[in-house]
Amino acid sequence: MQAMHAAANKTQAKMPQPKPAFVKRMEALLGVEGAKEFFGYVAGQRPPASLRCNTIKMGPAALKQRLEEKGWQVSQPLADRPEMMLVEVDKPSPHALGNTVEHMLGYYYVQGLSSMMPVIAMDARPGERLLDLCAAPGSKATQAAAAMGNNGFMLANDISIHRIKALSANLERCGVANAVVMIRHGQELCRLLAEAGITFNKALVDAPCSGEGIAFKFPAVLETWGMERIRKLSGLQKQLAAGAAKALAHGGEMVYSTCTLAPEEDEAVVDFLVSRCGMEAVKTRLPLESRPGITSWEGAGFSEEVAKAHRIYPHESNSEGFFICKLRNAA
Amino acid sequence: MKLEVLKGKERKRFMERLSSQYGIEEIPFLLSRSGDERIRMFSGSLPAGEMERISRMGIESMGLYLAKDQGGVIRLSFDAPLLLRGLMTKNIAEVSARQAAEWMKGNDIVLDGPAPKGYVVVKSGNDMLGCGKSLGAVIKNYVPMERRIKE
Numbered sequence: 001m002q003a004m005h006a007a008a009n010k011t012q013a014k015m016p017q018p019k020p021a022f023v024k025r026m027e028a029l030l031g032v033e034g035a036k037e038f039f040g041y042v043a044g045q046r047p048p049a050s051l052r053c054n055t056i057k058m059g060p061a062a063l064k065q066r067l068e069e070k071g072w073q074v075s076q077p078l079a080d081r082p083e084m085m086l087v088e089v090d091k092p093s094p095h096a097l098g099n100t101v102e103h104m105l106g107y108y109y110v111q112g113l114s115s116m117m118p119v120i121a122m123d124a125r126p127g128e129r130l131l132d133l134c135a136a137p138g139s140k141a142t143q144a145a146a147a148m149g150n151n152g153f154m155l156a157n158d159i160s161i162h163r164i165k166a167l168s169a170n171l172e173r174c175g176v177a178n179a180v181v182m183i184r185h186g187q188e189l190c191r192l193l194a195e196a197g198i199t200f201n202k203a204l205v206d207a208p209c210s211g212e213g214i215a216f217k218f219p220a221v222l223e224t225w226g227m228e229r230i231r232k233l234s235g236l237q238k239q240l241a242a243g244a245a246k247a248l249a250h251g252g253e254m255v256y257s258t259c260t261l262a263p264e265e266d267e268a269v270v271d272f273l274v275s276r277c278g279m280e281a282v283k284t285r286l287p288l289e290s291r292p293g294i295t296s297w298e299g300a301g302f303s304e305e306v307a308k309a310h311r312i313y314p315h316e317s318n319s320e321g322f323f324i325c326k327l328r329n330a331a
Numbered sequence: 332m333k334l335e336v337l338k339g340k341e342r343k344r345f346m347e348r349l350s351s352q353y354g355i356e357e358i359p360f361l362l363s364r365s366g367d368e369r370i371r372m373f374s375g376s377l378p379a380g381e382m383e384r385i386s387r388m389g390i391e392s393m394g395l396y397l398a399k400d401q402g403g404v405i406r407l408s409f410d411a412p413l414l415l416r417g418l419m420t421k422n423i424a425e426v427s428a429r430q431a432a433e434w435m436k437g438n439d440i441v442l443d444g445p446a447p448k449g450y451v452v453v454k455s456g457n458d459m460l461g462c463g464k465s466l467g468a469v470i471k472n473y474v475p476m477e478r479r480i481k482e
Contacts, residue, residue, distance in 0.1 A: 101458070101480065104478045104480065105458060106410065106413075151375060151376060152375060153376060154375065169477060172395060172396060173410070175413065177372055177373060177375070177414065178374045180390050180393045183391050184388075184389075196387075
């Protein structure tokens with residue numbers, strides 16, 4: 001425990017100051033007090049360690065027993081989601097969770113609770129066809145494969161060989177046998193799929209983003225933060241999401257998610273999908289505390305549909321910040 | 332990756348070797364060759380025409396790495412035994428928890444008594460720990476580097 005506090009203090013000492021424009025935007029989203037709580041969390045708090053039982057290889061009850069036999073304290077915060085576990089390990093270190101036999105055998109995946117929400121929203125089922133457009137390093141792809149019962153068909157794609165190596169390693173470790181892995185720019189892949197007449201029931205676009213929701217884990221987010229970057233990312237995210245929308249069969253469903261809180265990368269993309277791509281937002285319930293999507297930002301209004309999205313804030317959920325919206329192809 | 336689905340006689344020969352070495356009578360999944368020696372298994376379902384069209388787009392991999400076929404001798408991958416555990420009946424080496432711990436660090440296992448030579452699946456309790464090569468008194472370690480427990 002002392003080692004954990006020392007590590008947190010070290011990180012706190014190194015944490016850059018957020019830029020004034022970032023603070024102003026969070027105050028507009030959360031109010032002055034809410035923004036203080038948010039940045040206080042970023043500066044000094046860490047969510048509890050969490051993992052997801054990989055049900056392809058082991059059931060939650062058996063995993064819980066295995067981990068408790070190692071001396072870990074394991075809790076399952078949600079009764080109807082026993083695969084989601086919070087853990088306190090016996091030997092705290094940054095790598096303790098990843099350096100166990102159980103991890104090496106693929107019995108669990110170290111994953112934040114918020115990060116599990118996009119696949120829960122997507123509700124992938126056995127026999128379905130799923131496109132995971134930005135799949136690396138594979139937390140959601142492996143989660144989706146488990147939900148699909150390792151059958152149906154999953155196309156897991158990412159843009160670079162470096163990222164694909166991590167994805168492939170995690171797919172192998174978790175015993176995922178229903179996936180085809182590709183290395184393509186997402187937009188190009190969607191164009192090829194459309195030309196080949198290949199469509200999907202479900203799509204997941206967990207888009208590259210500015211990472212505001214995970215600044216507590218990655219201090220570099222605060223250093224690289226800037227509006228130019230946010231605007232550029234927003235353009236890319238719209239391209240990726242629009243491509244995925246075209247790859248859906250009629251009535252197919254997509255989950256768009258990011259780990260940022262910038263409305264340009266979140267609600268603006270959903271608004272774009274709704275107003276330009278024939279998509280409609282779907283109301284979903286998530287088992288973590290969240291706020292609805294905002295319907296206006298800096299003078300621009302968004303479709304009322306975006307209110308069906310979820311904003312998860314780290315200081316409210318005690319997990320990573322996330323934005324999640326489920327949409328259906330109504331075209 | 333060029334997709335080469337194992338069909339007809341080639342699949343039959345491979346399955347005969349799997350049966351002979353590990354007692355696996357059938358695998359209800361699509362099998363494909365990746366490179367010269369690696370066999371992968373795909374548990375998904377995709378119509379043949381779509382598989383052909385997707386394959387032409389250039390795929391990095393399909394399914395899970397199942398085994399290395401080294402001129403008729405099959406070494407199962409680290410992950411295959413767990414997914415195929417109910418189908419295997421032969422060449423399974425049961426080891427103690429202490430031996431399993433050493434195995435997962437990348438060390439060879441010294442056996443308590445002589446054992447048949449050749450590839451064996453290493454098992455400890457309910458854990459399937461991949462394949463090793465029995466030399467009679469020792470099982471040589473094949474746990475991939477990235478899956479070994481670090482001290």
